[in-house]
Amino acid sequence: MRIDNQGIVRWRGRAFLAAWTLYAGYYICRKDLGASASSGVSRIAVTLACFAVTYAAGQFLGGELADRFGARRTALAGAALSVACTCALAWCTQPQLALLLQSGNGFGQGFGWPSLLKLIGSWFQRGERDRVLGWWSTSYILGGLLATSLTTWLVIHTGVDSGAAFYPAYLVSAAALLFAALFFYRETSDLPPVAPFTPETPWPEFSTAGSWNAWRSIAANRSIRIISGAYFFLKMTRYTLLFWLPHYLIASQGYTSRVADHVASCFELFGFLGPLAAGYVVQRWWSGKRMALAAGVLFGLAFLCLVHPVLAGSGWFAICFSISLMGILVCGADILISGMAVLDAAPADLHGRATGFVNGIGSVGQIFSPFLIMIFVSHLGWTKLFDLFVFFAMVAGIICAMGARGRQQTFAPNRSALEPTDQFL
Numbered sequence: 001m002r003i004d005n006q007g008i009v010r011w012r013g014r015a016f017l018a019a020w021t022l023y024a025g026y027y028i029c030r031k032d033l034g035a036s037a038s039s040g041v042s043r044i045a046v047t048l049a050c051f052a053v054t055y056a057a058g059q060f061l062g063g064e065l066a067d068r069f070g071a072r073r074t075a076l077a078g079a080a081l082s083v084a085c086t087c088a089l090a091w092c093t094q095p096q097l098a099l100l101l102q103s104g105n106g107f108g109q110g111f112g113w114p115s116l117l118k119l120i121g122s123w124f125q126r127g128e129r130d131r132v133l134g135w136w137s138t139s140y141i142l143g144g145l146l147a148t149s150l151t152t153w154l155v156i157h158t159g160v161d162s163g164a165a166f167y168p169a170y171l172v173s174a175a176a177l178l179f180a181a182l183f184f185y186r187e188t189s190d191l192p193p194v195a196p197f198t199p200e201t202p203w204p205e206f207s208t209a210g211s212w213n214a215w216r217s218i219a220a221n222r223s224i225r226i227i228s229g230a231y232f233f234l235k236m237t238r239y240t241l242l243f244w245l246p247h248y249l250i251a252s253q254g255y256t257s258r259v260a261d262h263v264a265s266c267f268e269l270f271g272f273l274g275p276l277a278a279g280y281v282v283q284r285w286w287s288g289k290r291m292a293l294a295a296g297v298l299f300g301l302a303f304l305c306l307v308h309p310v311l312a313g314s315g316w317f318a319i320c321f322s323i324s325l326m327g328i329l330v331c332g333a334d335i336l337i338s339g340m341a342v343l344d345a346a347p348a349d350l351h352g353r354a355t356g357f358v359n360g361i362g363s364v365g366q367i368f369s370p371f372l373i374m375i376f377v378s379h380l381g382w383t384k385l386f387d388l389f390v391f392f393a394m395v396a397g398i399i400c401a402m403g404a405r406g407r408q409q410t411f412a413p414n415r416s417a418l419e420p421t422d423q424f425l
Contacts, residue, residue, distance in 0.1 A: 058110015063356020
């Protein structure tokens with residue numbers, strides 16, 4: 001059965017908008033960990049580490065479920081778990097129970113990325129996905145910024161911080177994800193499932209039949225291993241900056257908690273420009289050389305982190321400029337590695353597992369980063385923190401450069417139109 005072009009455009013638009021809205025909702029519940037700049041450092045480190053452990057597990061399982069049972073069902077299941085755990089946190093006063101609920105939230109959050117990337121990969125072909133992913137990735141950047149803004153606004157106007165008997169910010173976050181999930185359900189309920197694009201070259205190493213063989217295929221692919229290694233170090237950098245910038249600004253610059261939160265928000269406020277630029281550059285001028293572009297971006301990030309302490313001594317504007325540029329570089333490299341490169345390195349029927357594998361490996365780095373930051377800061381101080389970022393960015397850039405030099409396994413469509421099937425959604 002053929003679908004006319006007008007129908008394809010309309011359905012693609014609905015799939016994109018639904019996926020964008022749902023992942024923005026996901027991030028509202030993820031960024032709101034009740035860990036403002038006034039929270040204790042040790043408490044934040046433990047919370048983030050436990051969240052990252054279950055988030056990594058959720059990535060692997062979410063990728064498996066998305067490939068086996070469909071992207072739509074998996075994304076909604078993860079959202080439901082995240083909403084339930086976040087709602088319960090609003091009334092939770094016991095630290096152990098709160099940590100358990102945050103771990104459950106992390107597990108549900110892990111379903112979002114592999115399932116929604118699979119959905120995007122199903123509706124958009126290689127060669128056109130880069131620009132689409134650039135726009136789609138603004139969902140988690142702006143969603144995180146909205147979460148920070150909502151939490152700050154509620155704390156200011158209600159006077160209730162995390163740890164109180166009732167913390168309304170969690171209810172607001174859960175409500176936002178719930179409405180996003182309902183919108184996603186409505187917009188995708190009558191979309192026709194689409195067949196995967198047939199690759200021009202066969203998947204190497206192992207047969208993809210069976211769950212175990214599918215995971216072996218992914219782990220044995222050189223491109224996936226390169227991407228995972230680079231993302232391990234990039235994600236340590238990204239999440240450290242995302243959650244620890246306010247503490248750095250308070251300790252090194254003497255900012256108040258409120259000013260530190262506002263200045264740190266520049267990381268996300270301008271960060272969305274990075275994926276947009278990356279999508280256009282790759283599609284228009286770099287002919288799909290994603291890893292080469294990612295290497296250049298990461299080397300630029302390393303240089304910026306090296307000179308940041310000098311810029312920080314030049315005043316408030318220089319700090320805001322440096323943090324904004326970091327957001328652009330980090331977020332641009334993030335979608336190049338964890339989105340664009342992954343979807344092209346695996347066949348469509350393994351997109352869920354491939355993205356779950358890469359993001360799961362990246363989340364392992366996310367697990368260690370809070371404790372690594374605590375050890376580093378306790379011995380060298382907050383002002384030396386950016387030396388660690390220089391190291392992370394350089395290693396990730398070198399790995400990307402190695403991947404750019406080697407032969408990349410890619411998969412391209414050889415069909416002229418989308419065709420309905422009973423799979424995928």
